[in-house]
Amino acid sequence: MTPPTLSAAAVLELARLEGRANLDADTAQRVAVGASNAVRAVTATVDDSLFDVEPLHYLAELERLADGG
Amino acid sequence: VDATRYTLVGAADALARGEVSSVELTRAMLDRVRRLNPMLNCYIHVEDELALAEAAAADAARAAGRTLGPLHGVPLAAKDMFYDPQRVVSCGSRVRANFRPTAMATVLARLRAAGAVNLGATNMTEFALGPTGHNAWYGACRNPWNVAHVAGGSSSGSGAAVAARLAFGALGSDTGGSVRLPAAANGVLGLKATYARVSRAGVMPLSSSMDHVGPFARTARDCARLMNVIAGHDPADPTSSRRAVPDYEAAIEQDVDGLRVGVPRNHFHDGATADVRAALDAALRELEGAGMRVVELEVEHAEHMTELSRAVVYSEAAALHGHWLRTRGEDYSPQVRARATTGIAIPAASYLEALQLRPRLLRRYVEHVHSRCDVLFTPTLPIPVPTIAETDVGGSPAMWETIAKMVPCTAPFNYLGVPALSVPAGFTANGLPASFQLVARPFAEALLLRVAAAYQARTDWHERLPSLV
Numbered sequence: 001m002t003p004p005t006l007s008a009a010a011v012l013e014l015a016r017l018e019g020r021a022n023l024d025a026d027t028a029q030r031v032a033v034g035a036s037n038a039v040r041a042v043t044a045t046v047d048d049s050l051f052d053v054e055p056l057h058y059l060a061e062l063e064r065l066a067d068g069g
Numbered sequence: 070v071d072a073t074r075y076t077l078v079g080a081a082d083a084l085a086r087g088e089v090s091s092v093e094l095t096r097a098m099l100d101r102v103r104r105l106n107p108m109l110n111c112y113i114h115v116e117d118e119l120a121l122a123e124a125a126a127a128d129a130a131r132a133a134g135r136t137l138g139p140l141h142g143v144p145l146a147a148k149d150m151f152y153d154p155q156r157v158v159s160c161g162s163r164v165r166a167n168f169r170p171t172a173m174a175t176v177l178a179r180l181r182a183a184g185a186v187n188l189g190a191t192n193m194t195e196f197a198l199g200p201t202g203h204n205a206w207y208g209a210c211r212n213p214w215n216v217a218h219v220a221g222g223s224s225s226g227s228g229a230a231v232a233a234r235l236a237f238g239a240l241g242s243d244t245g246g247s248v249r250l251p252a253a254a255n256g257v258l259g260l261k262a263t264y265a266r267v268s269r270a271g272v273m274p275l276s277s278s279m280d281h282v283g284p285f286a287r288t289a290r291d292c293a294r295l296m297n298v299i300a301g302h303d304p305a306d307p308t309s310s311r312r313a314v315p316d317y318e319a320a321i322e323q324d325v326d327g328l329r330v331g332v333p334r335n336h337f338h339d340g341a342t343a344d345v346r347a348a349l350d351a352a353l354r355e356l357e358g359a360g361m362r363v364v365e366l367e368v369e370h371a372e373h374m375t376e377l378s379r380a381v382v383y384s385e386a387a388a389l390h391g392h393w394l395r396t397r398g399e400d401y402s403p404q405v406r407a408r409a410t411t412g413i414a415i416p417a418a419s420y421l422e423a424l425q426l427r428p429r430l431l432r433r434y435v436e437h438v439h440s441r442c443d444v445l446f447t448p449t450l451p452i453p454v455p456t457i458a459e460t461d462v463g464g465s466p467a468m469w470e471t472i473a474k475m476v477p478c479t480a481p482f483n484y485l486g487v488p489a490l491s492v493p494a495g496f497t498a499n500g501l502p503a504s505f506q507l508v509a510r511p512f513a514e515a516l517l518l519r520v521a522a523a524y525q526a527r528t529d530w531h532e533r534l535p536s537l538v
Binding site for chain 1 (some may be wrong): 264398406408416425429510
């Protein structure tokens, strides 16, 4: 099955909403592909373990793991 | 004075012995920049008078019996995005072409306090958004090994300047590979330290969650000396760690006998060409010869980590550049405008999910990978260094494909935030440098430098000179 990809038209709509009216169709197409790839990777990696995760714990985790913690 | 004779530490030692003065060394470097920069375009700004004044001050201090620090009188350079109130800092852009900061970047202040002389600002990809070193406003930086080829990006000029002996060392920033890729392309060392290890205060932001600062140098010892100066807590950077800074230069004296080097079976070597693989195989044999043991392993989620990092970088960059893109969109080159816009199409929920995943994937990576090996071994750039033409807009139908092949080995470690070092390891069939990347657990930069030093003790790639130099 072809993975879902955002359309260039949707990107142009978002750009218009954000006041970035100077986006051309080619750029919108590239943005659509780039954003879709990123979102698909996030979706493929996420599971239900994130509900209680605080992103700021990342810095503490770096320190903890430094010495084999 | 023949400035090509010295490494960074060699230059510092020669200065300390009185064999050469800082003014002599700086003047020699400036002469070389004047001769070679028209071919390489690795500097955007060089202020001879400022550099010579700093060199004269260093010489005067030494004459008065004062030692400023471990870089006393050594000429260095920094990417044109480290803020310095004495200089215009363009960030490689038209938008900030006349920007004069009011405060100095902490890392520049630390280099200055250690006695370094600032030669000038090196070329870079516009706003650090891109891996090749093209720049629509200041021109592409060219590779000293072959000027038809890219110098890598985004810290293109820092890599090229160190390789061409136009600075003894340099600073760059790395958000997806922007220190390690130009280090690899130019055949020098480039270290992306652990997130939080080196202050980013006063450095142009691209993506606060992924931005790292790191040094370029030709030897592991040179790199270690730069780390000794720039690493450590900075009250001006709330993300910087309070963890004690080791003596990196002392650490590289230890041997590597018995250490384990991990070679991933998945993802990292998939896109490597035959000549890159051959260079990496030869490098692995050297590491084995130094007493290291090779183990094979899997890196979980490696295939998604580049895109996870992009979900964060694109979102944060789109927010940072939003105002200028709305009001001055024409002052961005088309490629950079597209990269800085991509985040508007990434849902906020996806951005936050990518950030929430980060501590968990970091823990799994360290527990799984670094319980099996001390350092992970991958290509830095899995393909031969491409030409400027084939990675330029309209230059080749395969342009996007080529550019996409440049970052899959580097960006995952910005996402994880662990330290990663690119080490030159010979040449590919096109005569351009090949490199490997070493990765370790958080804050283990000293281990990476120790392994690189052991490798450099057995090889001479770091002593080779590009023919135009």
